[in-house]
Amino acid sequence: MVKSDILDKKPLIGFFPDFSGIGETYPLIKIAKRYRELGGEVVFFSHGGEYEYWAKELGFQIIKIKPDASDIFKYLKEKSDEDLIQLIKDEALIYKKAGIKLLIQTSIFFSCLISPRLVKIPIISVVSGSTIPNYYKQNLGTFPDEFENSFTRILPYFLKNRIYNSISLKFAGSGIKKIKILAEKLNINIESKYSYDIMLGDYTLACDSMDFLGLKPTRDFPEENYIGPILADDLFKQKIKIEDEVENHLKRSGKSILISLGSDYPKKLFLRFLKIFNQTDYNVIAIYTTNIKEIELPIVNDNILLKKFVPSMITLNKMVDLSIIHGGRGTVYNAAYSGKPVIGIPNITEQQYNLDCLIRHGSGLRLSKKYFTEKNFLRTIEKIFNNYETYLKNAKHLSNIMPKPEGDVNAARRLIEILKHL
Numbered sequence: 001m002v003k004s005d006i007l008d009k010k011p012l013i014g015f016f017p018d019f020s021g022i023g024e025t026y027p028l029i030k031i032a033k034r035y036r037e038l039g040g041e042v043v044f045f046s047h048g049g050e051y052e053y054w055a056k057e058l059g060f061q062i063i064k065i066k067p068d069a070s071d072i073f074k075y076l077k078e079k080s081d082e083d084l085i086q087l088i089k090d091e092a093l094i095y096k097k098a099g100i101k102l103l104i105q106t107s108i109f110f111s112c113l114i115s116p117r118l119v120k121i122p123i124i125s126v127v128s129g130s131t132i133p134n135y136y137k138q139n140l141g142t143f144p145d146e147f148e149n150s151f152t153r154i155l156p157y158f159l160k161n162r163i164y165n166s167i168s169l170k171f172a173g174s175g176i177k178k179i180k181i182l183a184e185k186l187n188i189n190i191e192s193k194y195s196y197d198i199m200l201g202d203y204t205l206a207c208d209s210m211d212f213l214g215l216k217p218t219r220d221f222p223e224e225n226y227i228g229p230i231l232a233d234d235l236f237k238q239k240i241k242i243e244d245e246v247e248n249h250l251k252r253s254g255k256s257i258l259i260s261l262g263s264d265y266p267k268k269l270f271l272r273f274l275k276i277f278n279q280t281d282y283n284v285i286a287i288y289t290t291n292i293k294e295i296e297l298p299i300v301n302d303n304i305l306l307k308k309f310v311p312s313m314i315t316l317n318k319m320v321d322l323s324i325i326h327g328g329r330g331t332v333y334n335a336a337y338s339g340k341p342v343i344g345i346p347n348i349t350e351q352q353y354n355l356d357c358l359i360r361h362g363s364g365l366r367l368s369k370k371y372f373t374e375k376n377f378l379r380t381i382e383k384i385f386n387n388y389e390t391y392l393k394n395a396k397h398l399s400n401i402m403p404k405p406e407g408d409v410n411a412a413r414r415l416i417e418i419l420k421h422l
Helices: 003-007 022-037 052-057 069-078 081-098 133-137 157-170 174-185 233-239 244-250 267-277 313-319 329-338 349-360 374-386 388-401 407-420
Strands: 010-016 040-046 061-064 103-105 123-127 203-206 256-260 283-287 304-307 322-325 342-344 364-366
Touching (some): 010 081, 010 407, 022 103, 022 123, 040 052, 040 081, 052 061, 081 174, 244 313, 267 374, 322 374, 349 364, 364 374
Parallel strands (some): 010 103, 283 304
């Protein structure tokens, strides 16, 4: 970092994360921190959400935007076009009064894609590289587990994957149609035609490594827009040491397994995993989140340690023999940097694509949530452990070729470059 970069005052920019999700919050928090370190001014906009406290703890100004996070989709469904247009105008006025030069967002609420344009403020979207059109154009999307049925399961993978990639690029759902209708009533031209364009801003930054994704740069999505991975670990520097309770549990004889499924994973399936592992000799550390109350947790045997929070997931991934994950971007990168094998059971399509990147590197296996069975689950774990040296070698190779996780640093510098050309 050049000293003059720190001293030069840089324009005020706004950040609008979805504070209800940890995976959507910490990338923007970290980018904002880096931009501030480079001399930039920052303000956060918020619909509320559990992780809003991170921005408060770091001393960022927060401006509330209606409606509340818990009412967003209900609001869109129940309000008239006139009500929605007024909301867009009110939101645009808030941006104008704040005086921001850019809006960086991960929020998928429709107004974020219209209101900044009403007051000529460029939008920068921060997304997963597996959700941009280039991913489908380069035929990397796989047929979603959630869409599988008795007919599709008999089709060869290469065929249904190719069909799905083609359809995905040309699909236009009700969301994009609604946005275009509202934008037209406000005399705003939205160029996006298809649903997978919806997250694209005037600039779109992918929190990914191109090599990890298997993507090549293109004219519309150049290499500098792949900012690289952003990890959450250093947000918890004051608590970074793994607890003695965890270390002692992993000293037990036998294979060790980590379960980390995120806050949006079906509670019933997580509890089912606990029931299955209660009947095994595997030493399990199971991370439960806000979607499960402590009173709902079952009584488990000594081979299972239940934890609500672990400060360094990368460190813990490195300590266990195998991780069972859902495929959130942060969780997948924690696994990639750890150099240990995984079994992925995605909850949504984006998580499936993130897991596919690990699978293509030979670091593990993916299972279906829709057709999940205890027998197949245990058989897959045995398959990993029976061929452990191969999976471990591949996982270690992947960790060695991964770039430094400096997506937040690269993003802050990219923002400054974009500001120079406005």
